Amino acid sequence: MSTPIYTTISALEKHEGELVTLKGWLYNKRSSKGLHFIVLRDGTGLCQCVVNHGEIDESSWNGADESTQESAIEIIGRVRADEKQVGGYELQVTALTLLHKAEEYPITPKEHGVDFLMNHRHLWLRSQRQWAILRIRNSVIMSIHNFFQEKGFLQMDAPILTGTAVEGTSTLFEMEYFGRSAYLTQSGQLHGEAMAMAFGKIYTFGPTFRAEKSKTRRHLTEFWMIEPEMAFYDLDMAMQLAEDMLSRIVSDALANCQTELQILERDQEPLKRSLSGYPRVSYDKAVEILKSDKTAQMVADKIAGLQQETSDLQTESKEGQAAHGQAKKWEKKKIDAREIEIQRRLADIEEELRNLPKWLESAQAFEWGGDFGGSDETLITWHFDRPIIVHRFPHEFKAFYMKRDLEDDRVALGMDVLAPEGYGEIVGGGERATDLAFLQSQVKKHGLPEEAFTWYFDLRRYGSVTHSGFGLGLERTVTWICGLHHLRETIPFARTLDRLYP
Numbered sequence: 001m002s003t004p005i006y007t008t009i010s011a012l013e014k015h016e017g018e019l020v021t022l023k024g025w026l027y028n029k030r031s032s033k034g035l036h037f038i039v040l041r042d043g044t045g046l047c048q049c050v051v052n053h054g055e056i057d058e059s060s061w062n063g064a065d066e067s068t069q070e071s072a073i074e075i076i077g078r079v080r081a082d083e084k085q086v087g088g089y090e091l092q093v094t095a096l097t098l099l100h101k102a103e104e105y106p107i108t109p110k111e112h113g114v115d116f117l118m119n120h121r122h123l124w125l126r127s128q129r130q131w132a133i134l135r136i137r138n139s140v141i142m143s144i145h146n147f148f149q150e151k152g153f154l155q156m157d158a159p160i161l162t163g164t165a166v167e168g169t170s171t172l173f174e175m176e177y178f179g180r181s182a183y184l185t186q187s188g189q190l191h192g193e194a195m196a197m198a199f200g201k202i203y204t205f206g207p208t209f210r211a212e213k214s215k216t217r218r219h220l221t222e223f224w225m226i227e228p229e230m231a232f233y234d235l236d237m238a239m240q241l242a243e244d245m246l247s248r249i250v251s252d253a254l255a256n257c258q259t260e261l262q263i264l265e266r267d268q269e270p271l272k273r274s275l276s277g278y279p280r281v282s283y284d285k286a287v288e289i290l291k292s293d294k295t296a297q298m299v300a301d302k303i304a305g306l307q308q309e310t311s312d313l314q315t316e317s318k319e320g321q322a323a324h325g326q327a328k329k330w331e332k333k334k335i336d337a338r339e340i341e342i343q344r345r346l347a348d349i350e351e352e353l354r355n356l357p358k359w360l361e362s363a364q365a366f367e368w369g370g371d372f373g374g375s376d377e378t379l380i381t382w383h384f385d386r387p388i389i390v391h392r393f394p395h396e397f398k399a400f401y402m403k404r405d406l407e408d409d410r411v412a413l414g415m416d417v418l419a420p421e422g423y424g425e426i427v428g429g430g431e432r433a434t435d436l437a438f439l440q441s442q443v444k445k446h447g448l449p450e451e452a453f454t455w456y457f458d459l460r461r462y463g464s465v466t467h468s469g470f471g472l473g474l475e476r477t478v479t480w481i482c483g484l485h486h487l488r489e490t491i492p493f494a495r496t497l498d499r500l501y502p
Helices: 009-015 058-066 114-119 128-150 189-199 235-256 258-263 269-275 283-291 293-324 329-364 374-381 436-445 450-461 474-482
Strands: 019-032 035-041 046-052 072-081 089-100 154-156 174-177 180-184 201-209 222-231 280-282 388-394 408-419 424-431 467-473
Touching: 009 019, 009 046, 009 089, 019 046, 019 089, 035 058, 035 072, 046 058, 046 072, 058 089, 128 154, 128 201, 128 235, 128 258, 128 474, 154 189, 189 201, 189 222, 189 450, 189 467, 222 235, 222 474, 235 258, 235 269, 235 388, 235 408, 235 424, 235 467, 235 474, 280 283, 283 293, 283 329, 283 374, 283 388, 293 329, 293 374, 329 374, 374 388, 374 408, 374 424, 408 474, 424 474, 436 450, 467 474
Parallel strands: 046 089, 154 201, 280 388
Antiparallel strands: 019 035, 019 072, 035 046, 072 089, 174 180, 201 222, 222 467, 388 408, 408 424, 424 467
16 A cells, blocks of 8 residues: 655645545534545645545544544545535545544534624634635735835835824824833834835835724724835826736736635626726816716615615525425535525625715715715725726825925825725825925924924935835735625734724
């Protein structure tokens, strides 16, 4: 007998017909007389393993018989191609060892509320849906690194601890730091500018923190930001770089994450349309779009569509419940799983139907000079089938360091990239002010401590040049790529206003 090859589920295609060893955890099991069908997961994928009582020793059979959900097991078997099975391959088991029998697992195929799942996040990560989401997160991270490295950027690190609340304390986490106050950073941008003046093109990639007391589906108190800063880049160059970066992220996800996207049942057509050609839309034009009759009609159509979807889902749910009593055990599991998805979708629709009239009322009352809220961004993106770049915002609500437009002093040379399908802002940035006197006056105007910016002013004293940058919110980007409703699933352990566990 040949020695089995130790491998992973993701590599089974290289070992068709060979004897292999897999190590992992029991994801699911169904049994009939003399047979166990074990679905094994090992972190790289899922594989059905067929255990035939007549083809293995008694110890292996007992191990398969006793194994429970999430028990750790080692399986030896021969690889067989089977397109009908998850992953396209199946293992005909010749030996099985129960390495650890798991206690009764708290997360079962039945419905669990969000709070329950978040309280068990350390275990929820093992589910197929969460596995898919976080693997896509990994793909996005690698795409970003590869994109910037190939373009000659250096990855640099900005400090997480800052010594002053440079933009007010209301959204900063304060702590005691050897007898004085320190704050968790909101952005690495200012330090990124200093590094860009030394190295030309840099990017930082790290955690950032916001203490704003928001409970929306778009907010976390701890999240990851990618912030490139580029010497000699103007606003137009920064907008093109942001488009190129997002195009690369989407392209890599479509190429490398097909299994994960299919698990999430993600409609990939909007992603395919997002590979190029992002419209540039001025703030002025975006305001017109928001207040237009077309937007009002789109909201009305959306409400009608959601009401019809609600009716269809309720009908499907009733039919499923009626069929449940007569169904076989494996069919009941499929019905139960679908019912969970139906109820989750109905909850999302209920929230949308509750919010849409408020969104429309706010949009119709919007006045030039105001900042777009999340609902405004959503309505604007409905008019486009790919990401758009909104630029030249009123300077009153932009950061003090934003450069003014020489052709219209009312606006700053800022830009936001809004993702389609209602996902809103995923990138924000723009061109930085280069005039020392202007920056000094802005600091005074905003009531900020001048002494905290001495080093920042130096960047305008010694070789000041045109430069730009932006920040990409990793979790918001992954939420869009995955087609999710809430970004709390896009980070391994979410930190929100009311969650610090696990």
